[in-house]
Amino acid sequence: MSRKTPALVTEDPWGTLRRFTDARIALGRSGVSLPTHPHLAFQLAHAQARDAVHLPLDVDAVAQGLAALGYPAIRLHSAARDRREYLQRPDLGRVLDAASAQALSARRPDPAAGVDLAIVIADGLSATAVHHHAVALLHTLIPALADTGWSLAPIAIVEQGRVAVGDPVAVALGARMVAVLIGERPGLSSPDSLGVYVTYAPRRGSTDAERNCISNIRTAGLSYDAATHTLMYLLREAMRRRISGVRLKDETATAQRIVSRGSFLTDD
Amino acid sequence: MAYTQTIGSTTYRFDSLRQLMAQATPARAGDVVAGLAADTDEARVAAQMALAEVPLKRFLTEALIPYEDDEITRLIIDGHDADAFAPVAHLTVGDFRDWLLSDPAGAAELAALAPGLTPEMVAAVSKIMRIQDLILVAKKCRVVTRFRSTLGLDGRLATRLQPNHPTDDPTGIAASVLDGLLYGSGDAVIGINPASDNISAVMALMEMLDRIIERYAIPTQSCVLTHVTTHLEAIRRGAPVDLVFQSIAGTEAANRSFGIDLALLDEAHAAALALGRGTLGDNLMYFETGQGSALSANANHGVDQQTCETRAYAVARRYRPLLVNTVVGFIGPEYLFDGRQIIRAGLEDHFCGKLLGLPMGCDVCYTNHAEADQNDMDVLLTLLGTAGCHYIMGIPGSDDIMLNYQTTSFHDALYLRRVLGLRPAPEFETWLARMGIFEAGQQGNGNAVPDAFRRALAQLPRETDA
Numbered sequence: 245m246s247r248k249t250p251a252l253v254t255e256d257p258w259g260t261l262r263r264f265t266d267a268r269i270a271l272g273r274s275g276v277s278l279p280t281h282p283h284l285a286f287q288l289a290h291a292q293a294r295d296a297v298h299l300p301l302d303v304d305a306v307a308q309g310l311a312a313l314g315y316p317a318i319r320l321h322s323a324a325r326d327r328r329e330y331l332q333r334p335d336l337g338r339v340l341d342a343a344s345a346q347a348l349s350a351r352r353p354d355p356a357a358g359v360d361l362a363i364v365i366a367d368g369l370s371a372t373a374v375h376h377h378a379v380a381l382l383h384t385l386i387p388a389l390a391d392t393g394w395s396l397a398p399i400a401i402v403e404q405g406r407v408a409v410g411d412p413v414a415v416a417l418g419a420r421m422v423a424v425l426i427g428e429r430p431g432l433s434s435p436d437s438l439g440v441y442v443t444y445a446p447r448r449g450s451t452d453a454e455r456n457c458i459s460n461i462r463t464a465g466l467s468y469d470a471a472t473h474t475l476m477y478l479l480r481e482a483m484r485r486r487i488s489g490v491r492l493k494d495e496t497a498t499a500q501r502i503v504s505r506g507s508f509l510t511d512d
Numbered sequence: 513m514a515y516t517q518t519i520g521s522t523t524y525r526f527d528s529l530r531q532l533m534a535q536a537t538p539a540r541a542g543d544v545v546a547g548l549a550a551d552t553d554e555a556r557v558a559a560q561m562a563l564a565e566v567p568l569k570r571f572l573t574e575a576l577i578p579y580e581d582d583e584i585t586r587l588i589i590d591g592h593d594a595d596a597f598a599p600v601a602h603l604t605v606g607d608f609r610d611w612l613l614s615d616p617a618g619a620a621e622l623a624a625l626a627p628g629l630t631p632e633m634v635a636a637v638s639k640i641m642r643i644q645d646l647i648l649v650a651k652k653c654r655v656v657t658r659f660r661s662t663l664g665l666d667g668r669l670a671t672r673l674q675p676n677h678p679t680d681d682p683t684g685i686a687a688s689v690l691d692g693l694l695y696g697s698g699d700a701v702i703g704i705n706p707a708s709d710n711i712s713a714v715m716a717l718m719e720m721l722d723r724i725i726e727r728y729a730i731p732t733q734s735c736v737l738t739h740v741t742t743h744l745e746a747i748r749r750g751a752p753v754d755l756v757f758q759s760i761a762g763t764e765a766a767n768r769s770f771g772i773d774l775a776l777l778d779e780a781h782a783a784a785l786a787l788g789r790g791t792l793g794d795n796l797m798y799f800e801t802g803q804g805s806a807l808s809a810n811a812n813h814g815v816d817q818q819t820c821e822t823r824a825y826a827v828a829r830r831y832r833p834l835l836v837n838t839v840v841g842f843i844g845p846e847y848l849f850d851g852r853q854i855i856r857a858g859l860e861d862h863f864c865g866k867l868l869g870l871p872m873g874c875d876v877c878y879t880n881h882a883e884a885d886q887n888d889m890d891v892l893l894t895l896l897g898t899a900g901c902h903y904i905m906g907i908p909g910s911d912d913i914m915l916n917y918q919t920t921s922f923h924d925a926l927y928l929r930r931v932l933g934l935r936p937a938p939e940f941e942t943w944l945a946r947m948g949i950f951e952a953g954q955q956g957n958g959n960a961v962p963d964a965f966r967r968a969l970a971q972l973p974r975e976t977d978a
Contacts, residue, residue: 254959258690260975265677265684268909268921269691276926276955282909286886289911290918293880331845331881332541369881429844430880431916507686508968510723 253279266433289432296372296427296435298327301403306365309379313386315399318351320344320413322366324404337406340413344402348416360394361479362419366405370427370436377438377461377468378425384472392480407441407455414446421482422446423475428459437462440471442478444488454489456482513574517562524558529566530576533632534816535559536639538856542804542817542847549816560640564606568597571632577813577823582764583774588630588826597628605636612637612649612867619654626829626869631762631822634864639818643856646863647899653866655902657834658793659733659754661699661937664871664902669934671906671925672835672873673698676705676914680713682720688908689724690965695922696929696955697906699940700835700873701755701798703735707914714738715751722752728947728964731939733790733834735798740772740780747783755798755834756784762801762823765811774827781831792939795834800875801825802839803857804847817847818857822864829869835903836865837873840892842917844879851888854878858892862901873903877919886910886918893920897928904928926955 256270271282278286307317321344324330324337340348365378382399389396397417402409407424414422421444428437438461443450456478461471482488515526526532534548536559543549550556572592577585594601599621600608611617638646656664663670675688685704692698702725704717714736721734735755743756758777761767777797784796806812806820815823821838828836838861841854848854858874865872876893878884893904910921928934935941935953944950947962961969 254957256691256694257959257961258687258694258969260969260972261687261690263975264681264687266913267675267677267684267688267691267907268911269687271909271923273923273926273955276923276930278909278921278923286909286911290880290885297881332849333545334846335545429916431913432880432911432918433913434916435880507682507720508971509686509690509965510720510727511971 286432293430293432293435296370296430299371301367301371301401302375303401303403306374306379306401310382310399313379313382318348318398318400320348320400320402322402322404322406322409327404330404334406337404338408340402340409345412345416348413358418358420359397360420360483361389362397362400362410362414362417362422364400364402364405364410364413364422364424366402366407366409366424366426368406368426368439369429372430373427373436373438373462374425376436381425381438381461381468381471384468385475388472388476394483408450410441410443411446411448411450414443415448420445421479421488423479434460434462434465437465440475442475442482442488444482444486456488456492515562515566517558519554519558524555524562526559526562529570529574530815532559532563532566533576533636533639533819534814536563537816537818538639540803540817540847540853540857541845541849542807545846546807546812546817548814563636564604564609564640566605566636568600568603568605568608568633571630571636576632576815576819577763582813584762584764584767584823584826587774587830588823591826591830592630593627595628596625599625600628605633605640608633608637609640609645613645617652619652622653622867623655623869626867629868631826631864631868632819634867635819635822638822638860638864641863643859643895646859647895650863650866650899653900655866655869655871657795657832657871659790659795659834660792661731661733661939662792663700663834663937665938667934668937669897669901669925669929669932670700670903670937670940671697671922672700672903673702674705674905674907674912674919675702676907676912678707678914680707680717682716685717685720686724690968691908692906692922693730694949694961694965695906695926696936696944696949697922697925698730698732699937700903701733701735703737703755703757703798705737705915709738709742711742711745711749714742715746715749718746718751718753722754729943731937731943737798737800740776744780744783747787752789753784753787754789755796756780757798757800759800759805760824760827761805761809761811762820762827763806763811763813763815765813766806766809766820767827769809769811774830777827777831795832795871797828797831797833798835799828799833800837800839801828801861802843803861804843807847808843818860821861822868825865825868825870828865833871835873836870837875837903838862838865839875839877841878841882841884842875845882848882850883851878851885851891854882854884855888855892855895859895859899862896862899866900871902874901875905875919877905877917879917889918889920893924893928894931897932897934930954
């Protein structure tokens with residue numbers, strides 16, 4: 245390549261701004277179009293997000309991880325038979341299939357006894373998130389829970405489950421509260437984000453307004469320690485005040501925001 | 513009343529206009545979940561044939577959602593303009609399709625007709641139209657709106673610059689704003705979806721956008737897409753509010769789930785008008801809609817999602833908005849399963865809005881759990897450009913890192929403008945040329961940063977210091 249040829253790609257000289265945002269800025273252009281490199285980088289990110297949605301939950305691996313923590317697992321399945329049905333029928337992902345419901349009711353020895361907390365792990369929209377972060381989060385959460393003296397139900401793993409599937413599980417286990425660890429809708433740059441939903445006094449028909457959510461638990465997002473800290477606050481307050489959801493959330497949002505009106509585009 | 517259609521030896525019966533409309537709707541996931549969809553393809557076409565025979569006048573007497581139960585129905589019926597309706601008052605739904613496609617139905621005739629149409633009439637005719645029909649008629653419609661730029665002119669395509677950031681970080685947002693401006697984006701609005709509803713955080717964003725627009729003399733308007741009550745509070749506290757945003761739906765109950773009603777929208781509209789911030793015009797409301805929102809709120813009254821969507825446009829047109837866009841693929845596959853459903857829905861919404869006199873844009877978008885990809889978006893984008901869509905979203909590299917979905921990029925808008933010969937809003941086009949971003953009406957060939965922005969970049973700490 246001795247002869248100097250015009251560059252095929254017009255580079256953007258403001259790449260220095262990338263350190264301020266994860267947005268895909270300063271990509272350059274081929275003509276007016278996306279150059280090959282960022283085009284294929286996007287395709288890869290979308291493929292990973294799609295795979296996260298369609299990857300089956302490795303129930304054995306999650307159960308082994310729980311066993312290593314000293315917890316037995318109950319394996320359950322929602323009424324959505326497969327991923328395609330799960331995606332089209334949100335109603336079915338919120339209830340257990342007949343076999344799971346029967347298995348749960350058969351195993352509960354003393355219906356009057358009850359437990360304080362049920363933990364439910366569901367694949368949701370990203371089994372990848374569960375594989376990466378569910379057991380890992382429990383490694384910090386379980387020791388924190390030990391300080392409360394609460395009784396814990398066996399941990400349930402639900403395939404093809406939505407958030408609300410935690411309600412029938414908790415009811416069957418006689419739990420006063422339920423925490424559902426679930427794979428969140430994958431973003432292009434966050435295919436493995438885990439969410440946790442807390443519901444006090446769960447029942448069939450609990451609404452989203454009755455739940456508190458901790459979102460974006462992943463390596464580049466909320467850390468396990470930070471998630472555990474917030475989660476323990478929510479669980480303790482829910483237990484103490486016997487509520488969860490909007491009314492509880494309003495009072496946790498006390499963090500002072502640092503409000504800046506300036507940026508390099510407006511400051512002199 | 514009941515409607516019937518006989519196909520061969522089978523007679524299909526539809527108990528109400530509501531049921532007939534639902535079963536005539538091209539297949540989509542949300543109507544299946546709601547139990548409203550036709551059971552078979554033949555039943556669907558039978559419903560479409562029966563619907564084609566229904567006189568348009570019937571929609572004025574058989575309400576899909578009772579007048580007594582729903583303020584949107586009352587808005588539609590009470591606001592109907594019988595004189596404007598007169599040219600098509602004698603037609604059936606099927607005749608109306610032919611009328612719309614006919615050559616005498618031009619831009620002036622369609623504009624004059626709009627106040628005489630109800631959303632249900634428009635939804636009905638859309639259900640028996642193919643995609644090319646939806647494009648051809650929408651292309652004939654002309655709706656022009658103004659605030660600091662002029663939108664909707666023939667041969668123009670505008671963009672909303674959408675510089676979202678997951679923590680509303682001002683510098684992160686400014687980085688995306690600059691990226692967009694240098695790619696010729698932002699003539700419809702510079703509009704942020706804030707991560708926080710906190711009033712002081714929202715006001716900080718409003719002030720930042722206002723300073724950017726003022727400092728660089730950009731002929732556009734700003735919007736922070738927060739709840740209408742937050743806009744009202746910001747106005748009370750003296751924030752520089754250009755456009756008032758709100759998500760709206762097509763039933764009173766669905767709007768209540770959004771925390772709004774018509775009285776509240778009236779109040780916000782009046783408050784923003786009183787600020788008098790528009791220089792070219794006073795269209796200042798920005799509405800977003802999307803099929804499935806009423807069902808999602810358990811507030812669809814047994815009405816199919818496309819008809820519910822079209823009813824939302826009756827809400828929008830009350831306020832002469834600057835911008836309306838359907839966020840077509842955001843809601844997910846439970847409502848629009850795949851690229852095919854998203855593409856058709858986007859073109860239906862664009863057509864129905866335009867026919868009702870609205871300045872329609874479209875958020876050409878999808879989520880990662882929908883059966884859709886960039887190719888589907890390219891199809892919808894190109895078809896919308898052909899149909900005369902007012903504006904699309906513009907975001908760095910199609911990746912919204914705050915809302916976690918994919919919409920159109922700055923590059924996509926440049927593609928569409930180039931392939932269809934479309935230009936930005938005239939005032940913005942002049943600004944782009946003055947700044948040296950455009951040369952000879954096109955994105956410039958060089959990569960030089962305009963002086964004003966080069967000075968801004970020069971203020972940044974060096975990367976090693978940051």
